[in-house]
Amino acid sequence: MSGKQTLEDFEDFFDSTTLSIVIIQDIHKIVYANQTFFDASGYKPEDLNETTLTDLVHEDDRPIVQERIKLLEAGEKPETTMQVRIIRKDGTIALSRIQAYDLIFNNKKSRILVGSNISADPLIEQSPELVSSILQTLTTHSQLGFWVDDINDHTIFINDRLCEFLGYSFEEISEHSVTDFFHPDSQEIYYQVLKERMEKNLTASSYELVLINKDGRPSTFRVIGSLLYDRANNPIGSVGFFTNIEATKKLSLTVSVLNKYALFSRYKDLSSFWDNVLNDLMDIYYAEGGLVFLDGETVAQKGEFSPNFNPQLILEDIAKSGENVLHFHKDFSNISEETRSCVVISLHLNQVPAGFILLNSSISNLFLPEDIDLITAFCSQISLNYEHHFLYLQSEEEREFVSVLLDIISHDFLNANTSVHGYLELLNQSAESVEPAKLKEYIQRSISVVERSERILQTVQQLTKIQKERKTRKLVYIRSLLENAIEMQKSIIYPKLINIKLDCAKNENVIAGDLLENVFENIINNSIKYTNEEIPKLDIICQSVKLDGEDMVEIKFTDYGIGIPDEVKPMFFKRLSRGDHRFQGGSGLGLYMARVIINSYNGQIRFENRVANDHTKGTVVVIVLPSGG
Amino acid sequence: MATIYIIDDEETIQFLYKEGLSLEGHKIIGTAQNGSKAIEEINKLKKYPDVIILDHRMPIKNGLDTLKELKEYKIINKSKILFITADPTVREEAGKLGVTSFIQKPFSIIKLGKMITEMIK
Numbered sequence: 001m002s003g004k005q006t007l008e009d010f011e012d013f014f015d016s017t018t019l020s021i022v023i024i025q026d027i028h029k030i031v032y033a034n035q036t037f038f039d040a041s042g043y044k045p046e047d048l049n050e051t052t053l054t055d056l057v058h059e060d061d062r063p064i065v066q067e068r069i070k071l072l073e074a075g076e077k078p079e080t081t082m083q084v085r086i087i088r089k090d091g092t093i094a095l096s097r098i099q100a101y102d103l104i105f106n107n108k109k110s111r112i113l114v115g116s117n118i119s120a121d122p123l124i125e126q127s128p129e130l131v132s133s134i135l136q137t138l139t140t141h142s143q144l145g146f147w148v149d150d151i152n153d154h155t156i157f158i159n160d161r162l163c164e165f166l167g168y169s170f171e172e173i174s175e176h177s178v179t180d181f182f183h184p185d186s187q188e189i190y191y192q193v194l195k196e197r198m199e200k201n202l203t204a205s206s207y208e209l210v211l212i213n214k215d216g217r218p219s220t221f222r223v224i225g226s227l228l229y230d231r232a233n234n235p236i237g238s239v240g241f242f243t244n245i246e247a248t249k250k251l252s253l254t255v256s257v258l259n260k261y262a263l264f265s266r267y268k269d270l271s272s273f274w275d276n277v278l279n280d281l282m283d284i285y286y287a288e289g290g291l292v293f294l295d296g297e298t299v300a301q302k303g304e305f306s307p308n309f310n311p312q313l314i315l316e317d318i319a320k321s322g323e324n325v326l327h328f329h330k331d332f333s334n335i336s337e338e339t340r341s342c343v344v345i346s347l348h349l350n351q352v353p354a355g356f357i358l359l360n361s362s363i364s365n366l367f368l369p370e371d372i373d374l375i376t377a378f379c380s381q382i383s384l385n386y387e388h389h390f391l392y393l394q395s396e397e398e399r400e401f402v403s404v405l406l407d408i409i410s411h412d413f414l415n416a417n418t419s420v421h422g423y424l425e426l427l428n429q430s431a432e433s434v435e436p437a438k439l440k441e442y443i444q445r446s447i448s449v450v451e452r453s454e455r456i457l458q459t460v461q462q463l464t465k466i467q468k469e470r471k472t473r474k475l476v477y478i479r480s481l482l483e484n485a486i487e488m489q490k491s492i493i494y495p496k497l498i499n500i501k502l503d504c505a506k507n508e509n510v511i512a513g514d515l516l517e518n519v520f521e522n523i524i525n526n527s528i529k530y531t532n533e534e535i536p537k538l539d540i541i542c543q544s545v546k547l548d549g550e551d552m553v554e555i556k557f558t559d560y561g562i563g564i565p566d567e568v569k570p571m572f573f574k575r576l577s578r579g580d581h582r583f584q585g586g587s588g589l590g591l592y593m594a595r596v597i598i599n600s601y602n603g604q605i606r607f608e609n610r611v612a613n614d615h616t617k618g619t620v621v622v623i624v625l626p627s628g629g
Numbered sequence: 630m631a632t633i634y635i636i637d638d639e640e641t642i643q644f645l646y647k648e649g650l651s652l653e654g655h656k657i658i659g660t661a662q663n664g665s666k667a668i669e670e671i672n673k674l675k676k677y678p679d680v681i682i683l684d685h686r687m688p689i690k691n692g693l694d695t696l697k698e699l700k701e702y703k704i705i706n707k708s709k710i711l712f713i714t715a716d717p718t719v720r721e722e723a724g725k726l727g728v729t730s731f732i733q734k735p736f737s738i739i740k741l742g743k744m745i746t747e748m749i750k
Contacts, residue, residue, distance in 0.1 A: 410715070411686055414734040415639055422645040422738040429652060429739060442648075445641055 020096070020115040023105050027069055028052040031105065040117055042089035053113070058085035058093060068100075072111075086115070145221065145242030148228075151235060153177035162242060167214030178240065183210035183218050193225070203227055208245070216363040218286050219246040247370055253284045254374050258381050270389065274300035277382060278357070285371055287359035289336070294347060294355030303360070306336050311356075318346045319353045324376050326356070341366035345379040349387055397600075401467055404596075405460060412456045419449040459593060466515060466600055473601065475628040476512045478542055478555060479504040485520035489528060497535045498528055504542035509628035510553050512601040516625075519594045519605075523557045523621050526590070531561035544627060551627040552603075556620055563615040569607045602626050630654040631749045634678040634708070636667045636695060638687045645738055646682065653742030655680075663687055664695025668702060677707040679749050685714035685723075693719055696726050709748055 011034075014021050020037035024030055030048045038044065041056070057065050061084040068078040080100050085093045096115040103112050145162035149155055155174045163170055166181055179187055186209040193207045204226035210218045225240040257280045261273075274292040278300040282290050289303025293311035318326050324346050332339035339360045347355040357379055359367070367375075423442045431439070479502070486500050510516075527538045539558040544551065598605045603625035610618035633655050635646050640662070647657045658678055661667035664687065671677065681699070685692030692712060699705045705727050712723050715733035723731070730748055732741065 415642060418735040419639075419641045419645055421735050422642075422649055425737060425739050426645075426648055426652070438648075445644065449641055 018116075020113075020117070022053070022113045022115070023103075023110050024053055024113065025105065025108055025110045027072055027111075028054070031110065037115075040088075040094065041086065047089065056086055058087055061085050143243070145240075145244070147178050147240045147242065148237060149178055149239075150237040153179065156237065165213055165219065165244065166211065181211050181213075183212055186210045197227070209242075211242075215365055217366055219244055220249045221245060250284055250371060250374055254378050257281070257284070258378060261382060261385055278302060281357065281359060281375065281378070285359055285375065286363070286366060287361050289339075289360045291358045292347075292355065293358070295349075299355075304336055306334055308334050309336070310334075311358075314344060314358070315353060315356060318344070318356060324348075324379070325372055332360070335360050338362045340364040343367045343372055343375060345372075345376050347379055347383045347386070349383060354383075398467070401463060404463060413453065416449050416453045416456070420446050423449075462515065462518065462593060463596070466597055473511050473513055475509050476516055477507070477509045478516075478553065479506050479508060481517050482520055482540060482542075482555075485517050485524055488521055489524045492525075493528055496528075498524075499535050499537045500524070501539045504540065504555075508542045508544070508553055510601070510603075510625040511628050512603070512625055513597075515597045516601070519597050519623070522590045522594055527557065527559035527561055527619075531559065533560060536561070545624065547604075547624060551629065552624050553627050555623045555625070557623075558610055558618065558620045560610065560618040563609065563617060563619050564607060565615050566609070598623055598625070630656060631679040631745050632656050632658045632676070633745065634658055634667065634671060634674075634681045635660045636662075636664060636681065636687070636692075637684040637713075638662045639684075642684075646741075649738030650742045650745065652739070653746055655742060655745055664690040664692070664698060667695065668698050668704070671704055671708075672702065677704060679708060680711055680745055681708045682711045683713065685712065685716070685719055693722060693726075696723055696728065700726055711745065711748065 014034040015036065017034070018036060020040055021032075021034040022030055022037055023032035030051060030053060033043075033045070033048060043051075054062055054065050054069070064082055064084055068082065071078040078100075081097065082100070083095070083097050086096050088094060094117045096117055098113050098115040100111055100113050103110050105112075143161065144159075145165065146157070146159040147155065147162060148157040155176060155178065158170055158173050163173065166173065173181075179190060182190060189207060190209060193205055196202070197205050204224060206222065206224050208220055209223050210220050212218050221242040222245050223240050223242050225238060227235045228237045228239055229235055257277075260280075261277065274294070278290045278292050279302070281287065282302060289305070290300075291298060291302070291305065291311065292300040293315060296312070298311060314326065318324075326344035326346070332342055335342050335358075340362050341364060342358065342360040344356050344358045346353045347357060349355075357375070359375070361367075423446045427434075427439070427442055434442075482502060482504060486502065490498060524538065528536045531537075537560045539556075541556045541558075543554050545554045546552065595605055603623060605621065605623050608620040608622060609615050610620050633646070633650060635643050635657060637643055637646075637660075643660045643662075647660075650657065658674065659667075659670055661670055667681075671681070681704070683692050683695060683699075687695075692714065696705070696710065696712070699708075699710065709730065710723075710728045711730045711732060712720070712728045713732055713734060714720060714723070720731055730744070732744070
């Protein structure tokens with residue numbers, strides 16, 4: 001350029017170039033800007049009247065400009081190239097590389113600035129070295145993983161964080177696509193995300209992926225992925241920022257599983273409880289196998305274990321170590337051949353090691369120290385929940401016990417008091433005028449009521465005994481107990497007779513308590529009372545049976561009495577059971593007590609008809625109790 | 630003098646009603662140990678009783694359930710109900726079904742006789 005040329009000579013050229021051109025005079029004043037500048041910056045010519053170049057530069061970059069102005073003012077020559085951020089009219093920023101030259105414009109000393117908007121260029125195409133340098137700077141000091149793939153899914157760039165996690169060098173990774181390191185389930189998710197991105201024309205999306213490292217250890221990442229485009233808007237690759245959320249995810253899942261079981265103490269059935277707990281833990285910690293050992297037995301198991309595997313020995317090791325976690329290092333042969341990682345965490349009941357949860361995997365170093373901390377916390381809490389379950393059941397039983405006592409007091413004793421009080425009032429009112437026979441009846445009825453009260457009191461004492469007996473169950477030989485009960489009833493009804501056929505092996509035994517004899521007496525007594533036969537007949541048969549896989553003993557009392565209507569049968573085991581005329585005058589607690597006693601021995605009691613569909617032909621009382629072996 | 634029907638599962642209590650209430654001149658015209666039997670029998674009577682004494686605590690069908698049936702059969706419009714319960718919740722529900730007289734055990738049979746005399750005045 002020379003001083004003899006004018007702007008008109010260059011204006012067409014200036015407006016057709018993709019470079020922004022600005023001419024400055026008097027160091028600050030913008031006297032010309034080409035159309036490319038206006039298009040790229042959004043400013044209009046009138047916006048520049050009162051504007052200096054410094055005003056257009058980002059605050060942080062102004063010192064660069066100001067320094068050069070100082071040099072120009074001092075008559076010195078500053079560097080011709082600078083890289084600054086220009087603030088567009090809409091407030092957005094464009095990174096520009098600017099070249100500055102002196103020229104004479106309109107016969108005046110001027111400076112021409114030629115700028116290229118480098119932030120708008122496809123960086124990879126322009127300068128792969130620059131891209132690499134920026135990315136390195138962006139990600140080396142960050143906890144984020146950073147990955148760039150080209151359009152053919154080849155890795156162009158991966159930062160140290162991801163290399164570190166994956167356990168491969170950049171050279172090893174660069175031969176692959178990012179998808180090669182995905183967990184199989186995540187590959188499906190990833191392609192689904194890409195499809196959705198295409199369909200909805202999205203440039204970026206956020207999703208969760210599981211990456212597998214060189215050892216095979218999986219970790220969950222939250223990824224923000226985006227496509228990269230060239231100037232013609234053709235996709236040229238993709239970029240992903242990876243945040244490792246594995247620890248957070250495990251923590252949140254562990255807490256959520258604990259929450260799930262927070263109320264389990266109210267479940268009566270615990271049969272699938274440990275199975276569910278084990279499944280949940282295996283899912284969270286990527287274990288392939290596991291086992292829960294508690295109170296001397298394996299209560300849940302997934303996967304195969306070595307024939308040498310002895311959970312009792314592991315429990316003893318835990319007890320010896322005094323630690324909650326049992327560490328396995330290299331030798332897993334006692335667990336299984338495939339095992340390469342294993343963690344064993346104790347389950348304490350009443351502050352004593354009562355069992356453990358074991359998780360194992362064929363992946364080396366699967367369980368990180370923070371995982372073990374979390375599993376340990378989980379096991380402590382689940383043990384407490386488990387203990388709480390039994391406390392809850394116990395408190396439920398005690399609540400029922402108190403409720404029965406209150407019921408007896410509020411109902412049976414009130415009835416008894418009302419009767420005795422009433423008869424005494426009648427005697428007081430009309431003792432002199434009442435007939436002797438009636439007088440005797442009032443007194444007789446009062447005595448009966450008092451006797452009944454005494455029976456009720458005995459029942460209360462029995463209930464108290466049941467409460468105490470719950471904790472002291474023992475091996476009981478049924479035949480001798482039945483013989484005692486039969487003899488007792490025979491002596492009570494003497495000189496009346498009863499025909500009882502007993503078929504029970506001498507060694508047949510159950511786990512129960514002393515009150516079982518009272519139950520037998522009650523059932524035999526009912527069969528004597530509620531029959532029209534001259535000599536009541538009763539068959540008693542004992543036999544071993546299986547109930548839900550458990551060894552039990554079934555005792556059947558078959559009478560030939562008046563029977564019980566089917567609709568009334570369930571009422572007999574309820575607290576108020578005097579619905580049937582057969583039980584007039586009784587305390588109404590007999591069969592209720594029988595149920596409470598049998599249930600306290602973990603047994604069952606029910607009625608059946610002796611002849612199917614005909615309740616009038618007699619009743620079968622069936623008792624099932626856990627076998628003593 | 631009131632005609633009375635008794636629904637109470639305790640035979641000894643039924644007998645006490647018969648003896649005690651007769652001192653006040655009342656007449657027991659029937660008894661039942663449960664609600665179902667009572668409804669059947671009351672519907673067969675030539676004349677509805679002046680008062681039905683109904684105990685709440687009974688097996689199979691309690692007093693409240695019996696009361697619902699007495700209402701269904703419109704017996705509650707023809708006879709006054711003396712409901713025996715100490716439970717305030719049951720009282721409230723029985724009140725909604727139309728019962729206005731309540732008593733709780735234990736009670737004096739002599740006072741009960743006088744209370745029934747007041748009820749039918």
